[in-house]
Amino acid sequence: MDKITVAASLALALVAPQAGFAQSSASAEWAAHAASQYQVFPNVTYLTASNYEAKMDIYARRGATTPQRTVMYFHGGFWAAGSKDASLMSLMPWLEMGWTVVNVEYRLARVALAPAAVEDCLCALRFIAAQAKTYNIDTARIVLTGESAGGHLTLTTGMIPETSGLARECAGATPIPRVAAMINWFGITDVADVIDGPHAANLAVTWLGSLPNKDEIAKRVSPLTWVRPGLPPILTIHGDMDQLVPYDEAVRLHAALAKAGVTNQLLTIPGGRHGNFTPEERTRIFSTIRDFLGKNGLGGS
Numbered sequence: 001m002d003k004i005t006v007a008a009s010l011a012l013a014l015v016a017p018q019a020g021f022a023q024s025s026a027s028a029e030w031a032a033h034a035a036s037q038y039q040v041f042p043n044v045t046y047l048t049a050s051n052y053e054a055k056m057d058i059y060a061r062r063g064a065t066t067p068q069r070t071v072m073y074f075h076g077g078f079w080a081a082g083s084k085d086a087s088l089m090s091l092m093p094w095l096e097m098g099w100t101v102v103n104v105e106y107r108l109a110r111v112a113l114a115p116a117a118v119e120d121c122l123c124a125l126r127f128i129a130a131q132a133k134t135y136n137i138d139t140a141r142i143v144l145t146g147e148s149a150g151g152h153l154t155l156t157t158g159m160i161p162e163t164s165g166l167a168r169e170c171a172g173a174t175p176i177p178r179v180a181a182m183i184n185w186f187g188i189t190d191v192a193d194v195i196d197g198p199h200a201a202n203l204a205v206t207w208l209g210s211l212p213n214k215d216e217i218a219k220r221v222s223p224l225t226w227v228r229p230g231l232p233p234i235l236t237i238h239g240d241m242d243q244l245v246p247y248d249e250a251v252r253l254h255a256a257l258a259k260a261g262v263t264n265q266l267l268t269i270p271g272g273r274h275g276n277f278t279p280e281e282r283t284r285i286f287s288t289i290r291d292f293l294g295k296n297g298l299g300g301s
Contacts, residue, residue: 030096037062038095041135046104046127047120049169050112054120056127057084059091059101060135067138069298070100072124074157076148076275078194078203079117080109090147093286098301100137102128106153109207114191114214115166115221117149117207121157123170130174139177141298147275148245149204151187151236155223155253158182158232164220181296183289184236186274189249191218199246227256233263233296237285239272265292 041058048054061068071094075087084105091101106120129139144154158179160166167176188194194204195218208214219225234257238250247268254266267288269281277285293299 034095047123047170049120050107050116052107052111054107054124055084055105056124057103058135059095059103061098061100064100064136066136067132067141068100068136069098069141069143069301070102070128070137071143071145072102072104072128072157074104074106074121074144074146074150074153076146076150077108078201079114079149079152079207080203082108082149087150093289094145097290099143100135109203109209113209113211114207114217117153118156118160118221119166119169121153122160122162122167122176125157125179126167126170126172126174126176129177130172140180142177142179143181143183143293143298144179145183145185146187147185148187151184152189152191152221152223153187154182154184155187155189155234156221156226158234159223159226161226166220179232180298181232181293182234183292184234184250184253186238186242186245186250187223187236188245189223189253191222193249194245201244224253224256227253227260227262229260229262231257231260231262233292235265235267235289235292237267237269237288239269239274239277241271242274244274263296 038059039062041060043055044058045053045055073087073091075082075084084103087103091103094101104121104124107116128137128142132139144158146154162176192215193199194201195208195214208217211217236250236253238247240247250266254264257264267285269277272281
């Protein structure tokens with residue numbers, strides 16, 4: 001049994017209430033049946049660059065014969081830390097909702113500086129589109145999500161057009177599809193804000209390192225740069241006491257999207273910091289996510 005399978009089994013065990021199986025609660029039923037409902041394809045290589053194999057895990061619905069709603073998850077860590085394996089628990093609500101899930105890893109700063117992570121995630125989206133028939137993925141119903149740097153990558157992957165040239169690492173015949181929606185958890189929207197000045201974060205600074213054109217690159221990979229009419233719907237979740245990614249970045253994105261006529265919503269978590277939300281807050285967040293998806297034609301199965 002590989003480590004992905006072990007981790008998934010442990011995570012599913014944690015989801016179930018320890019004393020609740022006798023009553024067959026809904027969560028206990030789901031935890032008991034999840035292994036029968038999903039097949040895991042671990043460590044699928046979607047790109048090789050910088051002598052690094054970028055991998056993803058795909059949680060595909062067993063028995064699916066038609067294209068499925070699919071969510072792609074990008075982990076956080078200011079583009080310099082984190083891993084897909086450590087993000088497994090963040091996938092649980094999506095699995096419970098019946099989505100096919102793609103958990104993406106990308107080149108961190110120690111492997112390649114900016115804009116490598118942005119390039120990789122665009123390539124991951126192209127790969128999923130190219131392999132849609134293999135994994136029964138509905139390319140018209142792909143949702144992107146992630147936290148912190150993963151929120152930033154959610155936005156860049158869904159907002160940056162292929163014509164930007166940022167997907168040349170994986171140039172191919174399959175076009176990068178338009179995503180159906182983006183769920184941005186406290187993501188960076190102005191990269192310059194976290195690599196310089198009072199909000200600079202050490203890990204973020206390492207992503208651009210000593211590149212001579214770092215200011216130009218920071219602007220090029222900032223979601224605020226790519227706001228324009230016609231973008232897919234965007235839901236942003238942000239605590240107004242976030243000490244790492246300023247809440248103002250979410251406010252600025254919300255205002256810019258509204259001005260451009262883009263369907264979007266800002267869910268503010270009062271007193272919320274950089275993630276680590278309470279169980280009650282997470283319940284509210286996922287209730288909002290479900291409503292947002294439903295209003296944008298992504299409910300159902």
